Structures are given as structure tokens and as C-alpha cells.
Amino acid sequence: MDNKILEIKNLTVEYYRNRKVITAVNNISFNVNENETLSIVGESGCGKSTVALSILNLINSNEGRITTGEIIYNKKYDILKMNKNQLQQLRGNEITIIFQDPFSSLNPVLTVGTQLIEILQSHYPELNFSDMKEKVINLLSHVQINDPERIFNSYPHQLSGGQRQRICIAAGIITNPRILIADEPTTALDVTTAKDIIELLSSLQNKLKLSIIFITHNLYIAFKHSHRIIVMYAGEFVEEGATDDISKEPKHPYTQMLLKVLPTLDKKGKKLNFIPGQVPDMLSLPKGCRFHPRCDKVMDICTKNIPTTYEYIRNGIKNKVKCFLYE
Amino acid sequence: MNSMVPIVCLNNITKYFSIESKLLRRQISKIKVLDNISFNINSGETVGLVGESGSGKTTIAKIIVRLIKPDSGSVIIDGKPENEYNRKELALKIQMIFQDPFASLNPRLSIKSILGEAIRIQKSKENNKHISVTDEEIENLLVTVGLPKNILNNYPHQFSGGQRQRIAIARALAFKPKLIIADEPLSSLDVSIQAQILNLFLDLKNEFGLSYLFISHDLLLVSYFSDRVIVLKDGKIIEQNDGINIIKYPQNIYTKKLVDSLESI
Amino acid sequence: MIKIYINRFFHNRLAIFSSICILILIFIAIFSNIISPYEPNRQNLVQRLLPPTKQFIMGTDDLGRDVFSRIIYGSRVSLTVGAVAVGISMFIGIILGLVSGYYGGIIDSIIMRLVDIMLCFPTFFLILMVIAFLEPNIYNVMIVIGLTSWPGITRLIRGEVLSIRERDYIQLAKISGISDLRIMFVHILPNVIGPIVVNTTLGIGSAILAESALSFLGLGVQPPTPSWGNILTTGKDYIHIAWWLSVFPGIMIFFTVLCFNLLGEGLRDIFDPRTSG
Numbered sequence: 001m002d003n004k005i006l007e008i009k010n011l012t013v014e015y016y017r018n019r020k021v022i023t024a025v026n027n028i029s030f031n032v033n034e035n036e037t038l039s040i041v042g043e044s045g046c047g048k049s050t051v052a053l054s055i056l057n058l059i060n061s062n063e064g065r066i067t068t069g070e071i072i073y074n075k076k077y078d079i080l081k082m083n084k085n086q087l088q089q090l091r092g093n094e095i096t097i098i099f100q101d102p103f104s105s106l107n108p109v110l111t112v113g114t115q116l117i118e119i120l121q122s123h124y125p126e127l128n129f130s131d132m133k134e135k136v137i138n139l140l141s142h143v144q145i146n147d148p149e150r151i152f153n154s155y156p157h158q159l160s161g162g163q164r165q166r167i168c169i170a171a172g173i174i175t176n177p178r179i180l181i182a183d184e185p186t187t188a189l190d191v192t193t194a195k196d197i198i199e200l201l202s203s204l205q206n207k208l209k210l211s212i213i214f215i216t217h218n219l220y221i222a223f224k225h226s227h228r229i230i231v232m233y234a235g236e237f238v239e240e241g242a243t244d245d246i247s248k249e250p251k252h253p254y255t256q257m258l259l260k261v262l263p264t265l266d267k268k269g270k271k272l273n274f275i276p277g278q279v280p281d282m283l284s285l286p287k288g289c290r291f292h293p294r295c296d297k298v299m300d301i302c303t304k305n306i307p308t309t310y311e312y313i314r315n316g317i318k319n320k321v322k323c324f325l326y327e
Numbered sequence: 328m329n330s331m332v333p334i335v336c337l338n339n340i341t342k343y344f345s346i347e348s349k350l351l352r353r354q355i356s357k358i359k360v361l362d363n364i365s366f367n368i369n370s371g372e373t374v375g376l377v378g379e380s381g382s383g384k385t386t387i388a389k390i391i392v393r394l395i396k397p398d399s400g401s402v403i404i405d406g407k408p409e410n411e412y413n414r415k416e417l418a419l420k421i422q423m424i425f426q427d428p429f430a431s432l433n434p435r436l437s438i439k440s441i442l443g444e445a446i447r448i449q450k451s452k453e454n455n456k457h458i459s460v461t462d463e464e465i466e467n468l469l470v471t472v473g474l475p476k477n478i479l480n481n482y483p484h485q486f487s488g489g490q491r492q493r494i495a496i497a498r499a500l501a502f503k504p505k506l507i508i509a510d511e512p513l514s515s516l517d518v519s520i521q522a523q524i525l526n527l528f529l530d531l532k533n534e535f536g537l538s539y540l541f542i543s544h545d546l547l548l549v550s551y552f553s554d555r556v557i558v559l560k561d562g563k564i565i566e567q568n569d570g571i572n573i574i575k576y577p578q579n580i581y582t583k584k585l586v587d588s589l590e591s592i
Numbered sequence: 593m594i595k596i597y598i599n600r601f602f603h604n605r606l607a608i609f610s611s612i613c614i615l616i617l618i619f620i621a622i623f624s625n626i627i628s629p630y631e632p633n634r635q636n637l638v639q640r641l642l643p644p645t646k647q648f649i650m651g652t653d654d655l656g657r658d659v660f661s662r663i664i665y666g667s668r669v670s671l672t673v674g675a676v677a678v679g680i681s682m683f684i685g686i687i688l689g690l691v692s693g694y695y696g697g698i699i700d701s702i703i704m705r706l707v708d709i710m711l712c713f714p715t716f717f718l719i720l721m722v723i724a725f726l727e728p729n730i731y732n733v734m735i736v737i738g739l740t741s742w743p744g745i746t747r748l749i750r751g752e753v754l755s756i757r758e759r760d761y762i763q764l765a766k767i768s769g770i771s772d773l774r775i776m777f778v779h780i781l782p783n784v785i786g787p788i789v790v791n792t793t794l795g796i797g798s799a800i801l802a803e804s805a806l807s808f809l810g811l812g813v814q815p816p817t818p819s820w821g822n823i824l825t826t827g828k829d830y831i832h833i834a835w836w837l838s839v840f841p842g843i844m845i846f847f848t849v850l851c852f853n854l855l856g857e858g859l860r861d862i863f864d865p866r867t868s869g
Contacts, residue, residue, distance in 0.1 A: 019603075043517040044488075161380075190379040191544055195588040217518060261522040263551035265571060271529055274522035278487050294519075392767045415769030423767055430760040435782035448769055495764075502768070 004075065005178055005211050006032040006055070011069035013050050013059060022282040024050045024064065026235045032179065037205055037212040039222035039243075042232035045279050048215045051232075052181050055079065055213070056091050074178070093123050096172040100184040102164035106156040112167050113152035116174060123175050136174070143170045144200055162193035166200070173204060180205075181213045186221065198225055219258055223247045228317070231255050234280055234290040237309070241319030251321040253297045289324070299324060332406045333367040334420070334506045334538050335391055340364040340400035342386055342562075360386050361397070362562045368506060373532065373539040375553030375570065377546050377585070383562040384542045388508045391540070392423055405505070419449060422499035426511035428491035432483035438494060439479040442468055445501035471534075472497045472527060489520035496527065500535070508540040513548065525552065546585045550574050558582050600862045607858030613851040621667040628661040633816045641834045651836035653826050659836060662818035663844055669819040670848060673734050673803040674796035680738025681745055682792060686784075688742065689749025690776045694757060704750070707743040715740055719802060720811065728811045737802050745791060752784045786863030790856050797852035804845050820845050 013025040025047040032038050040048045053059055054066055057079055071079040073090070082090065099105050107115060116136045120127060127135075133152070140148035143166040156164055165185060172180050182201065186194035202225040205212050216222055222229050222243070229246045231239040231254065239252040250256045260273040277294040280286060286293050292302040301324050310326040312319050342361040361383045368374045378384045389395040391402060393409060402409040404420055412420070425431045432441060443460045446468070450458045466476040472493040483491055492512065499507050509528070513521040529552075531537055543549050549556055550570040558566040558579065566579045577583045601607050620627060629649075636656035644651045650659040692703040710718070718740045726732045756762060757780070765775050806812030807821025808828075815822050820841040827837035 043519060191546075191588045192379065192584055219518075258518060261519060263522075263525065263548055265547070265550060265574060268551050268570060271526045272522040274526060275519040276523075278489055278520060279517060389763075394763055394766060413769075414766070418767060418769035421767075423764065425760040425764070427760060431764060433761040433765075433779055433783070435785075436779070444770070445768060498764070 003034040004031045005034045005073070007070075007072040007075075008032075008051075008055070009070045009072070011051065011054060011071065012067045013047070013054055013064060013069075014067050015050075015064035016062075018283070020283055024235050024282070025054070027068075028232075028237045030230055030237070030240060032211050032213060034178075034211055035205070035209045036227040037202070037214055037225055039214045039216060039226040039229045040232060041216055041219055041222045041229055043217055043279055045234065045282060046232040047235040048232050049183055052097065052183050052213065052215055055179075055181060056095060056097060057082070057087060058091075092119065093175045094177050095179045095181065096175065096177045097181040097183065098165075098168045098172045098185055100187050102161060102168045102188070103156065105168050106164060108156055111153055111155055112159070116167070116171055119171055119174055136170075139170050139174055140167075142204075143167075143173075144196070145170075160193075161189050162196065165189060165193075165197055169197070169200065169204070173208065173210070176208065177210065179211045179213065181215070183215045184217070185214075187217075194221075201225070219255075220262075231258075234285065235282065236290055237320075237322055238291070239319075239321045239323075241321075242315065242317045245314055245317075245319055251319075251326065252323050253295045253325070254291050257296070297325060331370075333369045333403075334405055335368040335540070336401075336403035337367070337387070337391070338365050338401045338403070340387070340390060340397045340402070342383075342390065342395070342397050360562050361390075364400070364562075364564060366557055366564065366567070368538055368540055370505070371536055371538055372555065373541060373553045375549035375556040376540060376542045376559060377544065377549050377556060378559035379544055381561070382559040384559050385510055387559075388423065388510050388540065388542060391508060392421055393417060415448060415451075418504075419502050420504055421506045421508065422502050422504040423508045423510065424492070424495050424499055424512050427515050428488045428495060429483075429515070431495040432491055434483055436482075437479065438469075438481055438483075439465060441483075441494070442498055442501060445498045449502045468497045468501055471500060471531075473523075488516050489523060492516060492524055493527070496524075496531070500531065503535075504537070506538045506540065508542070510542045511544070512541075514543070514545075528552070546574065547589050558585070597862055601858075604858050604862055606854055607862060610851045610855035610858060613847075614855060617667055617848060617851070618671060620664055621671045624665045624668055628658075628664040630658040630661045632661045632665040632818050633657060634661075641830065643834070644836055650840045651834065653823065653834075653837055654830060659823065659840055662823055663820065663840060666818045666820045666823065666841070666844070667848075669730060669807075669813050669817070670800045670803060670845075673730065673737065674799045674852075676734040677737035677741065677799040677803075678792055678795040680735065681741035681795060682788065684739075684742040685745025686749055686781070686788065689746045690753055690780065692746065693750040693753025694772065694776050694780065700750075703746065707746050710740070710743040716802065716805065719806065720809075723806060723811045728806070728814060730813050730817070733803055733806055733812045737799050741795060741798070745795075748787055748791060749784060752787055753780055756780050756783050786860075790860045790863065793852050793856035793859060797849040797856070800845065800849055800852070 008031070009029050011025055011028045012023065014021050015024045028051060040051060042048045050059070055071055057066070059066055066080060069080060073079050073095070077086070079090065106112070113133065113136060116139070117132050120132045120135065137148045137152055140151055145151050145163060145166055151159070151163070159167070185201070186197050189197060198221060201212060201214070204210060214222065214226060226243050229241065229243055230237065231246070231252065233254050239246065239250065239255050246255065250259060257273070257275045261275060263272055275294050280290060280293070288304045289302040289307050292298045295302065307322050307324045309320050309322045340361055341359070341363055343357040344360050345357045346355045364387060366374070376384045376387065386395060390397050404412060404417065409417070439462070442465045446460045446464055447458050450460070462479060465479060469476055469478065474490065474493050474497070483494070486494065513524060516524060528539070532539065541549055541553055550573055553570045555567065555569055556573040557564055558573070558581070560581050566573070566577070566582045573582065574586055577586050634657060639652050639656040640654055642648055642652045648658050648660065650663065653659055653662070688703050692700045719736050722736045722740070723732060726736070762775065762779060765779050770779070803812055803819065804821035804824070807819040808824045810825060812821055813819035823841040824838060827834070827841065831838055
């Protein structure tokens with residue numbers, strides 16, 4: 001089953017903060033297959049957005065840098081070694097990204113149509129205007145926008161949050177990319193709109209045989225439409241596996257606790273399970289496993305050594321967990 | 328105080344927001360943000376208010392604390408019309424907690440100043456003489472919300488989101504209010520912290536007999552925590568029910584849609 | 593909070609350098625009588641218009657007075673005018689800006705229209721107009737400069753207040769029954785410190801320039817009291833034969849204003865919330 005479209009190996013990213021250096025992402029490795037949705041789940045500061053930016057080598061050199069790692073695209077090219085031209089060919093074309101806030105992702109002084117056509121122009125300069133316009137309008141109806149002709153001529157501020165995010169998705173798929181990275185695309189949206197957007201992404205993934213890397217802090221959203229899930233905590237990889245496995249039998253204590261803390265109706269009137277403490281300050285990380293101060297299954301070795309990663313195969317899919325419990 | 332009298336009575340509240348021309352302030356158009364809203368919050372009760380963005384739920388909260396005035400309708404607090412209270416009297420009845428813990432605390436004031444000021448106002452209702460607040464009183468307040476005692480001289484930016492929210496809650500409690508309005512108090516917090524804060528709300532409710540108006544877009548959260556849930560859409564109340572039945576037997580189409588969007592039940 | 597700023601300050605070379613220069617200037621102003629080699633008003637008509645020598649480092653003027661000593665004493669005038677004028681304009685500007693931004697409505701409209709009207713006049717001409725009606729001396733200069741510079745500050749502070757006013761912690765202050773006065777001065781004002789400090793330093797620079805210009809025109813500090821501006825007045829008449837009368841005071845004005853401007857720039861970086869660290 002070797003259809004890996006993206007292989008990330010030993011990625012480490014440092015950020016500069018307060019004149020000190022923090023390791024925002026520490027030695028992460030994972031693969032993305034063709035035609036699958038992979039979710040990266042974690043709370044604030046876990047490094048998931050950093051991973052997303054690293055894939056396209058978008059880390060601002062004033063803010064941080066990628067210290068080690070390889071990101072192999074299509075089994076051939078290391079993205080981190082690409083030159084400017086190659087990156088330009090890659091970004092927004094073969095690998096696209098959409099962000100959390102659709103409003104600031106769109107230019108307020110240009111119409112939606114202009115912005116989408118601009119993308120087409122930069123990657124397909126040979127097309128003429130009416131062809132491009134037709135393509136764009138077609139695309140708008142694919143992302144479930146009603147009345148695409150009118151929206152084509154509208155400005156972002158005239159649209160609702162859901163519509164804007166659909167425009168951003170349209171911008172993300174207009175060049176028929178192999179990979180779409182979606183960084184918390186539904187966090188800024190209403191609950192009912194969020195549901196529609198997630199379903200839209202899912203159906204697009206199926207139709208276009210796209211790979212989607214979906215970044216979220218919400219485990220349940222990840223469960224809904226992903227094939228596989230990666231859980232991150234404080235810059236490190238914690239668990240990876242098929243969605244079914246993670247949702248039914250999570251192995252890492254952090255994942256297990258995350259599933260237990262949500263309020264449900266049957267817990268009404270009773271107190272909730274909770275994870276004590278808080279996400280560690282990246283400037284003063286605990287020794288050993290970064291989660292151990294909050295872990296209910298902590299052992300002595302966890303306070304001293306960094307846990308090793310254990311792999312196990314289930315239904316042909318390789319799952320991993322980084323925890324001493326599975327030694 | 329008579330516990331049969333509702334803490335808050337909203338009667339036929341309607342509110343418009345108008346768009347004005349800049350130069351002469353003439354009104355160009357009006358948007359009806361709230362349409363004939365009426366509901367009560369009783370003593371010791373937790374009422375949940377659910378709605379999506381633009382539904383008007385924050386506007387209701389701001390009308391109750393008199394940050395905004397309604398265009399028609401009345402607000403009765405503890406049996407008396409709202410405009411008969413002065414600002415301080417109102418502060419001692421109702422307090423509010425906002426969504427963003429990073430914006431709720433004045434970055435230039437120390438924890439001692441923030442909490443001390445609140446306690447001072449609460450104590451000054453007895454007499455108008457110069458009131459002093461001891462460090463011990465502030466420390467006791469911190470313990471109530473699960474924070475360490477030694478943070479009096481720290482500033483808000485030195486704390487995490489969850490800790491700041493606790494400080495905001497401490498501040499609200501300092502006034503010994505009867506009602507706390509919590510407007511999306513958990514949305515900006517990490518999932519692993521949300522449960523901690525919810526548990527704190529529950530503890531405080533039991534310890535101090537507080538009433539809550541719990542506002543959120545998350546129907547499940549609201550149903551878990553509230554005795555009664557009100558669903559708001561486009562400024563109108565479209566359904567009201569108790570916490571369990573609103574999810575099990577939703578009547579209105581919109582409520583059903585909200586229930587469908589829930590991730591897990 | 594203050595610790596962060598102090599920390600940043602000591603890492604900001606611009607701020608440190610300009611602060612040191614300004615401290616030196618203040619030192620010179622305070623201890624003028626000790627540093628200065630001669631009495632600034634000591635005339636010696638035999639020693640008129642001497643070029644810079646070992647005896648008179650910056651030469652002498654048309655009445656035989658030592659230019660170097662006059663420049664040292666002149667620093668008193670400049671720094672005093674700078675401080676007081678800015679103090680006046682800040683005082684008025686902060687109060688009006690706070691009130692205008694916080695209350696809005698008709699109070700805001702009135703104050704802003706007043707600001708607009710005053711900003712229609714080029715500041716310096718406004719100053720000239722007013723001074724022309726008054727007796728030219730250092731006190732009037734300070735007051736007039738102060739009274740004509742507040743509109744810019746008012747607008748700036750008002751802008752800051754408008755954005756801070758809507759923040760949750762201010763809404764909470766209102767809900768807490770805190771009086772408007774206390775909200776403005778205890779809750780809002782400390783959050784506007786950044787622009788206030790920056791504009792104070794930049795304002796001192798402009799006030800010094802304005803005073804120098806007025807004194808140069810004979811409408812400011814009157815001789816025999818030395819001011820860098822009025823040394824220049826003599827300088828212009830003798831510019832062909834006594835370059836030192838124009839160059840040295842010119843350099844002092846330039847250098848002093850530059851220091852204050854650089855300090856303002858440095859402070860701006862320090863107070864900018866987007867600067868990491």
C-alpha cells in the first residue's frame with residue numbers, strides 16, 4: 001500500500017521568542033497517503049500549525065527556522081531543499097493551504113472573481129479570460145455556492161463567513177492540487193456552517209482524489225471525516241492511527257483523557273473528568289515525557305526519559321504511540 | 328431577599344442597531360437585533376442561552392447589565408426596574424464573565440489592584456467611608472477559584488488562558504453577585520482546561536447559591552450545565568425547554584439542525 | 593509590566609545612546625555655572641568676533657562674549673522650554689483626548705471640531721501670531737508653544753481611547769460600578785502610556801526647534817539671556833566673517849533635537865506590542 005504522497009521525516013522547528021529559542025516542533029515523522037484525509041489534532045501550542053507551515057517551507061526567517069528534517073513530496077523531491085522557482089511551482093498549485101479566518105485570507109478591495117482568476121493566471125498563463133471565468137464559475141458551484149455569477153462579482157465583506165470559507169476552499173482546489181492543507185478551517189464558523197464545510201471538504205476529497213491534511217483542536221471533528229489521525233502535544237508526536245482505532249481504543253493517556261473530558265448529557269449534574277494542570281510553558285518544559293506532570297498513568301521512567309515510539313499494525317494500517325506504557 | 332422574585336425579568340425587549348451617516352448622524356437604516364424577547368431567570372437557576380453568531384445573545388447580556396439600553400421593553404432586576412439602580416447597586420447584583428480571558432483583565436493592573444478594587448466596591452456598600460482591603464481577603468478569593476495565594480503582584484500576561492479566566496471569575500465573585508452572566512466563557516480555552524472551569528462553575532453554584540445565565544453556541548455544553556435552555560435565532564426566541572429535553576425532543580426545525588450538528592451525544 | 597519595558601530598553605541601542613546624550617545635556621544645563629569657563633554675559637569689546645582658539649573654544653560674538661559659555665547656558669533655555677511646553681500640551685491633550693474618546697457624542701464632536709480648526713493653521717504661524725500680541729520672553733514662549741501643540745496629542749490619545757474603550761476589561765469596569773473618572777484615569781490612561789511617552793520626547797524636539805526659531809526672529813528669549821536661537825540672530829549678520837556664530841549653535845540645536853527624536857524612535861520600538869520579547 002505504498003502510495004505516499006508526502007513523507008515527513010524528523011522535522012524539527014525552532015522559534016525565537018523573548019531572545020530565547022523554543023522547539024515548537026520536535027522530531028515529528030509521518031506520512032500522508034494519496035486520496036486520504038489525515039487530521040492533526042492538538043491543543044494550543046502543540047505545534048500543529050507550525051507543521052502545516054513547514055510543509056510549504058513558509059516559516060518566517062525572522063521568527064524561526066526548520067533545523068532538521070526532510071519533507072519528501074511525491075517520493076521524489078525534498079521540499080526543504082527546493083529553490084525559489086520550484087517552491088513557487090509547488091505552493092498554491094500542487095500543495096495549497098486554507099486558513100482559519102476566511103475574512104483575512106481574502107483581499108477586501110478585490111472581487112471574489114478577480115482573486116480566483118488571479119490564481120489561475122499565475123499558474124496557467126495561457127488561458128484567456130472567458131475560459132478562466134467559466135472555470136471559476138463552475139468551481140463556485142462545486143463548492144456549493146448558490147448564484148455563482150453574482151458571487152463572482154461580489155466583494156468579500158458582502159458574503160457570510162460560510163461563503164467566504166467556501167471561496168477560500170475554491171481558491172485551494174482551483175489548480176487541482178494533490179494536497180490541501182486546512183488549518184482550523186471551521187473554528188471561526190458557526191456550528192451549523194462548520195458541519196457543512198466539513199462535509200464539503202469530505203466530498204471534494206472523494207471526487208477529486210485529493211489528500212487533505214486537516215488541522216484542528218477538536219477530536220470529534222477529526223473523527224467525523226478523517227481516515228487517519230495524528231495527535232500532538234507540546235510540540236511532539238503522541239499518537240497516530242486509523243480513526244476507528246483512535247476513537248474506540250485510544251492508546252496514549254492524553255488521547256484517552258481528551259475523550260473523557262467532554263460534557264455529555266448523561267453526566268448532567270455531575271462534575272466532569274478533567275486533565276489537571278495546563279499545557280507546559282515551552283520555555284520551561286518538564287524533563288522526560290512532556291505530558292507526564294498531567295498524566296494519570298505516569299511511571300517513574302516517564303519523568304526521566306523521552307518515551308520511544310511503538311508501532312503496531314491493525315487492519316493493515318500502521319499505528320504508532322509514543323509512550324512507555326507500551327514497552 | 329425574597330427568593331420567589333426572579334433575579335432578572337426581561338419583558339418584551341426589542342433593540343435596533345442603526346446605521347448612521349457620518350456627518351449629520353442621520354439614520355440610514357435599522358437592523359432589528361432583538362425582537363420582543365421575554366424570559367426570566369429565577370433565584371438559584373441556571374439558564375442557558377444558545378444561538379449562533381448574530382443571534383443577539385451577547386446583546387441580551389449587555390442589556391441586562393445596562394451596557395446597552397433597549398429600544399422598548401423593560402428589565403426588572405430583583406423586583407425593581409433596572410433604571411432605578413445606580414451603577415454600583417447593579418454591580419452588586421449582577422456580574423459578567425467574557426469569552427476572551429486575554430481581554431478581560433486590564434494588562435496594566437496587578438492582580439492585587441484588579442481584585443482589590445472589586446472587593447473594595449463590594450465592601451463600600453455598607454458605608455461610604457474609606458475602605459481598606461487586606462491581602463488576606465484577596466488571597467481567600469484566589470483560593471476559592473483554585474489559584475495560588477502568592478500571585479498578588481503579578482500581571483495578567485504572566486498567566487495562561489485558563490488561569491486568567493479563573494481570575495476573571497474571582498473578580499466577579501468579589502462583588503457577591505446573585506447572578507453571573509457567562510458569555511462563551513470556555514470558547515477560548517483549550518479542551519483540557521474547559522472541564523476544569525466548568526467544574527469550578529458547578530462548585531461555586533453549590534457553595535454560593537449563584538444563578539447563571541450561560542451563553543454559548545455549543546448546545547451540548549449549555550444543555551449539560553443549564554436547568555433550562557433558550558434557543559435564540561435572529562433575535563427571536565424560537566424554543567425553550569429544560570436541558571435534557573431540548574436535545575432529546577427538539578421541536579423547532581432550527582433546534583433540530585443544531586442537535587444534528589453536535590459531534591457526539 | 594514595567595520590567596519588560598526596562599528589559600527591552602537596555603537591549604535597544606538607539607534608546608540607550610540617545611538617553612545618555614540627553615542625560616549629558618541635562619547635566620550641562622544644571623551645572624552650567626560650573627562647566628562654563630566664562631560668564632556668559634561677560635562682555636569684552638576688545639575681544640570681539642574672535643575665531644575659535646584655545647582661550648575661546650567656540651570663538652566670541654560681537655560683544656566679546658564667549659560663545660561656548662553662552663551655548664552651555666543656552667541649554668537651560670532649550671531644555672526648560674522643551675519640558676514645560678510639552679508638559680502643558682500633554683496635560684491639555686491627555687485630558688481632552690480621554691474625555692473626547694471616552695464619552696463620544698456631542699462632547700467628542702465639539703472637541704474634535706476645535707482640534708480641526710486649530711490644525712488648519714500652520715503651528716508656527718499660530719505661535720507667531722500669538723507672540724506678536726504678547727511681550728516676548730521665555731515664559732510666554734513656553735506657554736504659547738504648549739497651547740498650540742495640544743491638538744495633535746488630543747487626536748492621538750482620542751484614537752487610542754476609542755480602541756481601548758471597547759475592550760472587555762473596560763466593559764467590565766463599567767459593570768463594576770466604577771466611576772467614569774476612575775475608568776478614564778486608572779483603567780484607560782495606563783494603557784495609553786506608549787504613545788504618550790513617544791510623543792513627549794518627539795514633542796520636546798519640536799518645542800526646542802520652535803523656541804530656537806522664535807528667538808532667532810527676536811520674538812522669543814531676549815538677549816542678553818543666551819539662547820541658541822538668539823545667538824543665531826547675531827550669527828546671521830556676521831555670517832561672512834564669523835562662521836562660528838552660526839555653526840555652533842546650529843549644531844547644538846540639530847544635535848539636541850536629533851537626540852530627542854532618536855529617543856522617541858527607540859521608545860516607539862520598545863512600546864510596540866508587536867516587538868517580540
